Amino acid sequence: MTDWGCYLSTMRATAPLVQNITNYVAMNVMANVLLASGASPAMAHAVEEASDFAGLAQALTINIGTASGPWIASMWAAAETARAKGTPWVLDPVAAGATAFRRETSNRLVALKPTVIRGNASEILALSGAAAQGKGADAADDVHMAEDGARALARSSGAVVAVTGPEDFVTDGDTAWRIANGHPLMPKVTALGCSLTGVVGAFLVGQPRLEATVAALAYFGLAGERAAKGAKGPGSFAVAFIDALHNLTPEDLSHGAKVRPA
Template identity: 65%
Template sequence: MIDAGHHLAQMRERAPLVQNITNFVAMNVMANILLAIGASPAMNHAPEEVGEFAGLADTLSVNIGTLDPEWVSSMEIAARVMAEAGKPWVLDPVAVGATALRRDAGARLLALKPTVIRGNASEIIALAGADAAGKGADTANAVSDAVEAAQALARQTGGVVAVTGEVDYVTDGHTAYRIAGGHALMPRITVLGCSLTGVVAAFAVGQPALPATVAALASYAVAGEMAGANAAGPASFQVAFIDALHNMTPQDVTARARITAA
């Protein structure tokens, strides 16, 4: 079984530089979450510099949450640099089925074969080209509804697909795992899913994509459980969650992670 704490320790030792082309809503909290867990974040999206910066970064996360055509071009530029350099990049297809712009962006980025795709069930189903029941960035599908779509996308890209929800599902198209844990307040904070995509990108540096992704999700879930013990509501949970990411040890994650083969 995957030792999530070991992968956390490896990520922290590398302290990877994570380039994030993410949405305006998420930038600040996402940067603080990446710092807290042990990575080094950078937020940039100007097409004039994203390719050059991708050459410096260790990994890339791409989030289509607040999208415009110029940002799509930046995402493609950075993803190509990463792919050509053999460095990992992670796609977060936020609300990909909602509009024509998002469907087009999702298809263009999918063609660049992300190392990992992380989304909710409705996003994964829509990205795979099937009808999903999502409403904006929120899912109306259960994780179990997206298993076939996740497997198909993983085989199509040769990468890993993570469907996050009450119990996460991660697959490379052949092997799969489920990760339980977290806390009921996590979906009440809009940026936590977006931030998780950056955490997955950090874990993927120098580590095989499947166990790295599982370990990233398990570490996040453990931090959620730890934060929930001290939170009175969404606002205090966000603060407690960042503290938990900073304070948790690899031993905490190894002991508390709930990972099962699917």
């Protein structure tokens, strides 16, 4: 039986510096989530320093949610540096299939060999070349519909692919896991999915990428379950969620992870 809590323990002992090139909506929430989890966030996206900062960071995450020309230049520069240095990096292809601009941006970033690609079912289907029904940044496809596409994308890109939803699916193209932790209030708070990408990046530092990704998703979902117990709605849940991330112990995760092979 896998001790998923050991990955949380290692992440916190490392307290990794994670560079996040993310969207305007997510920055504050994502920074607070990473701090509460035990990592050190840096929201460094200026094209003048993105590559240099990627050379300093222990992990990089890229989210195309509010991408524009200058930000995309920063994303490419940072991803190229991370790839050259062997730094783990995570791609969050927000609404990848919505427009030609997003499809092209996502495909060019996939070519730079992310360690992990994390998205909802519609985003992963779009990246895999399958038909998808996304509604903006929201998924209109079920996770199980994207599982074959996720395996194919993992094999073609060399990345671990995480499809997140009510039950998450994570694969490296051969081995796969399902993670059932989480709560229905989580999608009611903006930027939590974007913030999860940062947590995955933090867990990757110095740890095996498939298991670290699974542990990060279980940790995030378990914190949601804990936060929901005293929440009266999305507002109080958002505050309780930050506390839950901070208070969850490796032992809590070892006992509370709802993970099984797929």
